[in-house]
Amino acid sequence: MLASTSEVYGDPLVHPQKEDYWGNVNPIGPRGVYDEAKRFAEAITMAYQRTHGVQTRIVRIFNTFGPRMRQEDGRVVPNFIAQALRGENLTVFGDGSQTRSFCYVTDLVEGILRLLRSDHPTPVNVGNPHEMTVLQFAKLIIELTGTRSGIAYKPLPVDDPKVRQPDITLARRVLGGWEPVVPVEEGLRRTIEYFRGKLA
Ligand code: UDP
Numbered sequence: 001m002l003a004s005t006s007e008v009y010g011d012p013l014v015h016p017q018k019e020d021y022w023g024n025v026n027p028i029g030p031r032g033v034y035d036e037a038k039r040f041a042e043a044i045t046m047a048y049q050r051t052h053g054v055q056t057r058i059v060r061i062f063n064t065f066g067p068r069m070r071q072e073d074g075r076v077v078p079n080f081i082a083q084a085l086r087g088e089n090l091t092v093f094g095d096g097s098q099t100r101s102f103c104y105v106t107d108l109v110e111g112i113l114r115l116l117r118s119d120h121p122t123p124v125n126v127g128n129p130h131e132m133t134v135l136q137f138a139k140l141i142i143e144l145t146g147t148r149s150g151i152a153y154k155p156l157p158v159d160d161p162k163v164r165q166p167d168i169t170l171a172r173r174v175l176g177g178w179e180p181v182v183p184v185e186e187g188l189r190r191t192i193e194y195f196r197g198k199l200a
Helices: 032-052 076-086 105-117 134-145 169-174 184-199
Strands: 002-005 058-061 090-093 099-101 124-126 131-133 151-154
Touching (some): 032 058, 058 105, 099 134, 124 169, 134 151
Parallel strands (some): 002 058, 058 124, 090 151
Antiparallel strands (some): 099 131
């Protein structure tokens, strides 16, 4: 089982992303090492399957969140929640119009386990298609935490994907009707409680 990523689609020109889209990755940009490493990992996994008959599975994991994320890992969910709980402004990169689709961790794990038990040999997207802009996401965290924090706009990182949303048609079909069952707001409430405990 290879834990791959939606980053294989780069800054996608096809939306939402289906598994047969080859992606739009800048090989020499600051994200290039991660993206190309994951793309190479998929390539070598498929080569072992075809050439050596190894039984392999590839899951393309989209943005996931939940309790036990590291507070300082730099990703948007721990950043926004920790900032909100500390009463600091939430750092929105760019104008916040870029989109992401966030999946609660238990839904991801269930999708991965089902893929392991399946016989599907090519990559499968696992994520939650519920898409929102980063600005909407910041406002949602402000609302759910009840903070008096505002928003601080910061420069957009180079090659930050403008949109991202999984097409999970294939996952539904080959993973026995799998789909996310935890609404994003419910997942965020649980995650905020976890961070409250950590910061206390
Ligand atoms: N982001 C943001 N503020 C932050 C951290 C991230 O606005 O403090 C944005 C980032 O530019 C991106 C989105 O949130 O558009 C998701 O970023 P993350 O690093 O969590 O994941 P990825 O870019 O790999 O989807």
